[in-house]
Amino acid sequence: MTTQPPDWDAAYVASTPPPWDVGRPQPAFVRLADRGLLCGRVLDVGCGTGEHALLAAARGADAVGVDVSPRAIDQARGKAAERGVTARFEVADALNLGQIGMTFDTVIDSGLFHVFDDEGRVRYVTSLASVLRSGGSCYLMCFSDRQPGDWGPRRVRQDELVAAFGGGWAVTDIAADAFGINPGFGAPTAQAWLATIRRL
Numbered sequence: 697m698t699t700q701p702p703d704w705d706a707a708y709v710a711s712t713p714p715p716w717d718v719g720r721p722q723p724a725f726v727r728l729a730d731r732g733l734l735c736g737r738v739l740d741v742g743c744g745t746g747e748h749a750l751l752a753a754a755r756g757a758d759a760v761g762v763d764v765s766p767r768a769i770d771q772a773r774g775k776a777a778e779r780g781v782t783a784r785f786e787v788a789d790a791l792n793l794g795q796i797g798m799t800f801d802t803v804i805d806s807g808l809f810h811v812f813d814d815e816g817r818v819r820y821v822t823s824l825a826s827v828l829r830s831g832g833s834c835y836l837m838c839f840s841d842r843q844p845g846d847w848g849p850r851r852v853r854q855d856e857l858v859a860a861f862g863g864g865w866a867v868t869d870i871a872a873d874a875f876g877i878n879p880g881f882g883a884p885t886a887q888a889w890l891a892t893i894r895r896l
Contacts, residue, residue, distance in 0.1 A: 708745070708767040715848070716807050717744055718876045721751040724837055724890050725806060729755045733835070736801030739827060741790050742808030746772025746783065752804070753783035762788035762796060791819045794826040803827070803834040807875065809860075810838040810849045817860050825864060825895065834893040837873060843887035857891050866894045 707714040721729075725748050728734055735757055740749035743761030745768050753759035753776075761783060763769055772785040788796050790808060803824060812820050828834060841851040854870050861867050873890040877883060 704763070704765040705767050708765055708771060713878055714744075715878045716875070718878050719747070720876075721747045722806055722837065722876055724873045724888075725751060725804060725835070728835055733833070734802060734804065737798070738802045738804065739793075739798075739800040740804045740806075741793065741824070742805060742811075743772060743785065744768050746775055746785055748804045748806055749783045749785070750775060750779065750781050752802075753781045754779075757802070759783040760796070760798065760800070761785045762790070762793070764789055791816065791823050793823045796827070798827065799829050800827055801829060801832050803832070803836075805834065805836040805838075807837060807839075807849075809836055809857075810852050821860055821865075828895045830895055832895045834891075834895070836891045836893060837875065837888050838891070839875075840872070840887040840889045842872065847882065848886060852889060854889060857889065857893075861891075861893050864896050866896055868892045868894055 729751050734752040734755060738752040738757040738759045740761040743749050743763045746761045749759040749761035761772055766787050769785045769787050776783050838852045839849045841853045843851055857870060858867050869892040871890045873888045874885040875888045877886055
């Protein structure tokens with residue numbers, strides 16, 4: 697049995713932004729930028745309305761954001777124009793990143809990994825490997841199994857992250873962190889893991 701993929705475009709139509717679209721970068725990625733780690737050619741995969749690509753671009757990176765939602769990409773391009781920040785935004789499938797025809801030094805994933813089922817995770821990691829250069833870094837923040845309840849996306853354990861990024865990768869750090877959540881969706885934050893992963 698196959699399940700219908702989510703209609704991500706619909707999330708960007710409602711008058712209330714989706715829970716993950718807080719109108720600013722997640723604090724974890726601001727800290728990474730402050731440490732100079734969002735550098736070189738940066739890919740923000742599943743970029744939504746572009747806050748993390750715009751953050752990287754504002755700090756001097758050659759930033760590209762991709763998302764499956766054309767509406768999200770339109771909003772990201774609008775933000776770039778309004779802010780006078782040079783960043784490229786394209787509609788693309790995270791499971792087929794090779795289609796964008798570029799390689800990157802750094803990849804940002806803020807809340808994408810946890811939307812995939814087991815088969816999707818395998819495809820996603822393979823897709824990332826096709827665009828992240830050897831020695832490049834992936835900074836991945838996902839929902840954590842430390843988050844109570846069952847609202848929201850699938851929870852991820854640390855060992856699942858390590859297993860997903862097996863051959864050809866090194867998971868160098870997994871730290872407890874938190875997502876900021878849009879007001880109106882309950883708690884202001886959700887428990888997360890921030891993983892630092894290097895392409896071998």
